[in-house]
Amino acid sequence: MTRSANVMNEVQNGGDASIPVFELEEWRSAFGVVAGITGAAGGFDMGLASSESIRQVMARWEDFLEYHSAGFCGAAVSRQSHGAEVHVHRIGSEGVTVESGFDGHVTNVPGVLLGVTVADCIPVYLLHPRTGVVAMLHAGWRGIVAGILERGIEATCELAASRATELVMHCGVGICGTCYEVGPEVLQQVTNASASESGTLDLRPVLASRALEMGLEQVTVSSWCSAHSDGRFHSHRASQGSAGRMLAYIGRPVT
Numbered sequence: 001m002t003r004s005a006n007v008m009n010e011v012q013n014g015g016d017a018s019i020p021v022f023e024l025e026e027w028r029s030a031f032g033v034v035a036g037i038t039g040a041a042g043g044f045d046m047g048l049a050s051s052e053s054i055r056q057v058m059a060r061w062e063d064f065l066e067y068h069s070a071g072f073c074g075a076a077v078s079r080q081s082h083g084a085e086v087h088v089h090r091i092g093s094e095g096v097t098v099e100s101g102f103d104g105h106v107t108n109v110p111g112v113l114l115g116v117t118v119a120d121c122i123p124v125y126l127l128h129p130r131t132g133v134v135a136m137l138h139a140g141w142r143g144i145v146a147g148i149l150e151r152g153i154e155a156t157c158e159l160a161a162s163r164a165t166e167l168v169m170h171c172g173v174g175i176c177g178t179c180y181e182v183g184p185e186v187l188q189q190v191t192n193a194s195a196s197e198s199g200t201l202d203l204r205p206v207l208a209s210r211a212l213e214m215g216l217e218q219v220t221v222s223s224w225c226s227a228h229s230d231g232r233f234h235s236h237r238a239s240q241g242s243a244g245r246m247l248a249y250i251g252r253p254v255t
């Protein structure tokens with residue numbers, strides 16, 4: 001039997017629309033972890049480099065942490081560089097910790113939400129269910145070529161003292177293949193296939209098949225597309241660069 005990735009979609013929160021959030025309800029019920037992504041409704045922008053005042057940006061982050069206050073006291077994010085550096089968080093901290101140069105985070109500490117900001121790039125969620133080790137990766141085409149997925153899986157296995165077969169992975173909200181036309185040089189680097197013309201690139205199946213090749217057995221993909229989601233999500237491509245950012249996050253709550 002050929003292993004393949006199943007579709008699993010994030011579910012939009014109801015009621016309190018002050019924070020638009022889409023969560024992986026199946027991971028919460030099956031594994032007790034909180035994983036999801038913020039939306040774009042009402043101009044909700046979790047970007048670290050927005051044109052808003054620091055006060056406005058921080059108020060939104062405080063709202064986000066307040067929303068998750070049952071179980072979490074801190075969040076860790078980084079200014080990203082489309083690279084493959086993964087930060088291992090071995091101690092928790094309160095409030096929002098902002099670092100620089102990391103496109104992946106992994107931790108075995110409960111009570112901290114690991115986050116990456118995205119607007120078309122694919123957020124990759126990793127979990128080792130037995131130990132509760134979690135990881136969050138930012139994977140656009142540059143990061144994929146740099147090896148962010150492989151580095152993230154390796155770091156998660158190392159912290160969990162586990163083999164890749166025990167990991168669970170989800171490729172979240174991002175741009176779909178139909179909406180993402182790229183030049184031949186990008187196609188060549190990501191797919192290792194010869195390409196002489198522009199074409200469409202679907203990043204989630206690329207990530208899923210690489211993970212399956214590394215030995216993972218439980219891989220899911222979202223079918224939400226950031227670029228044709230009618231204002232639910234931010235899309236760099238669809239907005240021609242003016243979009244805000246969504247925060248994709250994962251953490252194991254303190255119980």
Ligand SMILES: [Zn+2]
Nearest residue numbers: 176179225228
């Ligand atoms: Zn699309």
